[in-house]
Amino acid sequence: MRLSVAILCALVAVQAAALLLAGTAAAASELKVGYYHKKCKGVENVIKWHVIKALKQNRRTGAALVRLLFHDCFVRGCDGSVLLDKSYENPHPEKEAPVNIGLAAFDLLEEIKAAVEKRCPGVVSCSDILIYAARDAGSILSNGHVHFDVPAGRLDGVVSRADEAQAELPDSTMTVQQLKDNFAAKGFDTEQLVILSGAHSIGQGHCSSFTGRLSEPPQQITPAYRDLLNYKCSQAANPDVVNNVRDEDASVVARFMPGFVSRVRKISDFLDNTYYHNNLAKIVTFHSDWQLLTDATSLSKVHEYADNATLWDSDFSDSLLKLSQLPMPEGSKGEIRKKCSAINHLY
Ligand code: HEM
Numbered sequence: 381m382r383l384s385v386a387i388l389c390a391l392v393a394v395q396a397a398a399l400l401l402a403g404t405a406a407a408a409s410e411l412k413v414g415y416y417h418k419k420c421k422g423v424e425n426v427i428k429w430h431v432i433k434a435l436k437q438n439r440r441t442g443a444a445l446v447r448l449l450f451h452d453c454f455v456r457g458c459d460g461s462v463l464l465d466k467s468y469e470n471p472h473p474e475k476e477a478p479v480n481i482g483l484a485a486f487d488l489l490e491e492i493k494a495a496v497e498k499r500c501p502g503v504v505s506c507s508d509i510l511i512y513a514a515r516d517a518g519s520i521l522s523n524g525h526v527h528f529d530v531p532a533g534r535l536d537g538v539v540s541r542a543d544e545a546q547a548e549l550p551d552s553t554m555t556v557q558q559l560k561d562n563f564a565a566k567g568f569d570t571e572q573l574v575i576l577s578g579a580h581s582i583g584q585g586h587c588s589s590f591t592g593r594l595s596e597p598p599q600q601i602t603p604a605y606r607d608l609l610n611y612k613c614s615q616a617a618n619p620d621v622v623n624n625v626r627d628e629d630a631s632v633v634a635r636f637m638p639g640f641v642s643r644v645r646k647i648s649d650f651l652d653n654t655y656y657h658n659n660l661a662k663i664v665t666f667h668s669d670w671q672l673l674t675d676a677t678s679l680s681k682v683h684e685y686a687d688n689a690t691l692w693d694s695d696f697s698d699s700l701l702k703l704s705q706l707p708m709p710e711g712s713k714g715e716i717r718k719k720c721s722a723i724n725h726l727y
Contacts, residue, residue: 404711404713410533411532411533411534412531412533414532415508415532416503419500420496420504423496423500424512426495427492427496427516430491430492431492431516432520434485434488435521439521439647441485441517442517442520442651443517443521443582443623444483444484444485446514446518446651447483447579448462448484448485448489448510449510451474451545453703454566454703454706455544455545455548455549456540456712457537457707457709457712458510458511458534458703458706459507459535459536459537459714460505460506460537460720461537461539462475462540463486463510463721464723470540470541472543473540473541473542474540474541474542474544475540477542477543479551482584482586485513486721489510489513490721493509497718502716504716505535506536506717507534507535508530510720512532515530515700518651518696518697521650521651522650522651522652525690525693526697527697528697528698531704535714536715536716537712537713539712548565548566550562552585552666554668554671555674556672556675556678557675559573559668559671559672560675560678566706568702570677570678571695572702573678574678574681576696576703577672578655578685579655580623580666580669581624581653582623582624582650582651583623583649585621585623586620587609589666590621590666590667592667593606593666594606594610600662600667600670601662601663601670604637607636608625608628608632608636611632611635611636622648623655623665624649624654624658625640626658627649651696652689652693653688655669656686656692657686659686660673660686
């Protein structure tokens, strides 16, 4: 009995120490470009080196990083909460939310964190590492056209809940009004919704994320593309299909959309404005993408970015930077995690 009281006291002391070590989350205005120049010299180069290495092996990892930035920052701000694994204390973290299907690149971020910890223990947050890595991925996948300086100094959050992620992230079945409301709730207007949706020029999605598209009428999806998607989805149980038909196997495109073969890209996952051309041609995977054509404001923006690739590069960079500065809820506690997948007192 006395022993268990002692153990309990020790546990409480450890938790209290962990809370004392934790700080209060920084406001967006407190983040600084070059935050780690003195605290951990060269850290941005270390991160970039790992991202370049990973993308040389598989460019799709870059798409996963860009999506992770979005899914982290839209829920409790950019606090690395999407990176937390389930634990005894928290059996349903954000990762478990259905809307987070297909998230990837967690191993890469853990690998980068380990390298950074070796260099400067306890200094660089996982949330900052994620933003740097996603920025670098966006830059590599766009041949340097998407770029921005990252203000840093974020703390890692200690809360991660699947129900919150499910409620706050947009769903691919949403109407344009639902998408607008969803983005407005985070301070993003219709133009920024359209700009950020352009990220669907890269990466892939599961067939379960566009089931409805497989039987939509020709006004909503080009029938030849619908046939292509039906074919791809019949090849396995809920397989992944590339978001951009220009990344599809040339032989599959030749079979279903022979006129499009010349547009198939030699290098996949190129972050550019082709999403807008595809959308106007009704050859995009998600219902939510097509919905952007059904509202006068968003439709005019789709046309604008289809016509102006350079403008999109620069506006996408600005919107991604804005996304990367979404703050944690006021008064939230944060810490510098030792590992990105677990809060410190669990580790
Ligand atoms: C506008 C509302 C959005 C909806 C409804 C949406 C929905 C989705 C869905 C359903 C997937 C596929 C998941 C799967 O089945 O595996 C996906 C993939 C992706 N999304 Fe979005 N998304 C939206 C906005 C964004 C934004 C703002 C970004 C980034 C700025 C983004 C970046 C990506 C990327 C890069 C992928 C591919 C990921 C990979 O290949 O690993 N999306 N999105």
